[in-house]
Amino acid sequence: MSEKEKTKELPFIKENNDVEGQQRNSLILHNDEVNTFDFVIESLIEVCEHTSEQAEQCTYLVHYKGKCDVKAGSLSSLRPMRSSLVDRGLQATIE
Secondary structure, rough: OHHHHHHOOOOOOOOOOOOOOOEEEEEEEEEOOOOHHHHHHHHHHHHOOOOOOHHHHHHHHHHHHOOOEEEEEEEHHHHHHHHHHEEEEEEOEEE
C-alpha cells in the first residue's frame, strides 16, 4: 500500500478548540421556576455581558425549552460566570 493510499484511510477529526487551543465549553442556564424574567435578564447582562436583546431571548428560551446555552468559551472563562449566576440563585452548569 502506498503512502498516498494510507493517508486516504485515516479519518479527519476536527477538534473543537478555541484560539488559545483550549477546548470550548458551554455555559448552560436552566429554568428554575423561581426567578423573574427581569432578574434573569439583568443577571445575563451583568454577568455574561449580553445585550438586552440577547438576554431577553435567552430568558425566553430557558423558560420555554428548560435550558439555554448562554455563553461559549474556555472552561477558565466560564467558571467565574457560572459562579456568579449560581451566587444570584440561578441554576447554571458548564458542559
